Amino acid sequence: MTNLLLSVDAGTIDWSRAQFALTAIYHWLFVPLTLGLAVIMGIVETCYYRTRKQFWKTAAKFWQKLFGINFAMGVATGIILEFEFGTNWSNYSWFVGDIFGAPLAIEGIIAFFMESTFVAVMFFGWKKVSAGFHLASTWLTGLGATISAWWILVANAWMQNPVAFHFNADTMRNEMNLDSFAEIALSPFAVMKFCHTVTSSWIIGAVFVLAVSCYYLLKKRETELAKESIKIACSVGLVASLLAFYTGDESAYQVAKVQPMKLAAMEALYNGGTDQPLTLIAAVPPFSQPDYANEQEPAMRIGIPNALSFLATHDFHGYVAGVNDIMRGGYVNHKGEIEPSVDEKIARGRNAITALQTYRKAKKEDNKKGMEASLGVLDKDMKYFGYGYIKDKADLVPSIPVNFYAFRIMVGLGTLFILFFTVVLFLAYRKDITKLKWLHIAGISSLPLGYIASESGWLVAEFGRQPWTIQDMLPTWVAVSNLQSDSVIITFFIFLILFTLLLCVEINILCKQIKKGPEYSLAEIGNRG
Secondary structure, eight states: OHHHHHTSOHHHHHHHHHHHHHHHHHHHHHHHHHHHHHHHHHHHHHHHHHHOOHHHHHHHHHHHHHHHHHHHHHHHHHHHHHHHHHHTOHHHHHHHHHHHHHHHHHIIIIIHHHHHHHHHHHHHOTTTSOHHHHHHHHHHHHHHHHHHHHHHHHHHHHHHSOOSEEEETTTTEEEEOTTOHHHHHTOHHHHHHHHHHHHHHHHHHHHHHHHHHHHHHHTTOSHHHHHHHHHHHHHHHHHHHHHHHHHHHHHHHHHHHHOHHHHHHHHTOSSOEESOOEEEEEEOOTTSOOOTTTOSSOEEEEEETTHHHHHHHSSTTOEEOOHHHHHHOOSBOTTSSBOOOHHHHHHHHHHHHHHHHHHHHHHHTTOHHHHHHHHHHHHHHGGGGGGGGOSOGGGGSOOHHHHHHHHHHHHHHHHHHHHHHHHHHHHHHHSOGGGOHHHHHHHHHHHHHHHHHHHHHHHHHHHTTTTEEETTTEEHHHHSOOOOHHHHHHHHHHHHHHHHHHHHHHHHHHHHHHHHOOOOOHHHHHHHO
């Protein structure tokens, strides 16, 4: 099996990664807007339920219509994304399918059916169910989408911090420990990843509603809808931005413990130590991997004293490992153990691979003693199994420029949103915002910034853990299916065309519905006239 895994064409690996990245990036254009709009449309309908004013009902229907358009597109790309685990990453699916498949199965059985059930009531049940039941259906639709995100992020978090499992040498699969599902589902890494991702999605929903509302104010139409929607959107956006700031800090703390190389890449930290500053700016070469082995630190580095040590260890004087420290090993890690060098990890990983091969041979020969000896070595070194496939130590260092700049774009825009939502919320309650043209333009301009921040966060999360499909356990070139690169190239461009068309269709439909505006009742039309 190991020989087969290593014989996969390099082009297949690169194109499979590109195809999965393409699908994930397009999918993530739809998901955060779904999660964010779900909260805002729930609040708007709650206002209708409490006041029984027709205005709020019309506003709720309008935002729900835009939610529905985006929701349908997100489902289409999400299904394709899950299928790719079997088509392009079958070795990965075999290796951890017993664990990874569990949260995805729950997501499909519970969350997806929950969404599909209540979204139908939300759209078609206005005259068929009570106002209370309809309100509950609206919130449950959003809750279903959020639960769906929970299980997907649990699966992703396990890839970045695998816990509660053991390797079965007979089946050559990783299996979940008995009674350990809660440990996987509620691991601190998964919880913080979920909270940060969802709160950042609320920001996308807020900037979308703000942008649409500012468009109406700029066109001098739907002013009442726009003003009230801006108040709700900015309230949600401000709370979400503050929560995202907090959960981002906690997520960084988790990353520092289990993925120190990712943190080192995010900070362009070549040589660590105690009392480490948090880098604000530095002249990291944007298009090439820096010579971290021979450089002390990036040129023109300006940072906040001791802030990185506190971020990574919750101690202003804490030790933070740099790229070269991780390579050399010898420091005390978060478990209080001496961290092995990369050379030692590679050697132990190769021991684990050899032990697995020896075990299977001994089993075939019914050699009980040989099997026991091999299992002893395998149990000892299995946690470094993936390192056995590493041929060049440089492969263990993710792209420093991508992580460094993407992280600063995400944090910088997140900070900007805190200030922006605060200012707009103040003006919305204290000033006549219908006359503030600069605010209308700024609100519309905030929409692409929200997506840039969101996609930058995912770049850090996924590029930062390279070369691992599963941290320390399975490199990407071992996880890929044994396919011909030509077939992957063909499907890559098919998906590129398909997803681009889907995106263009959604933007076209959304723009038409926004230009059309809300649909008013006869009573409202009379009042407006």
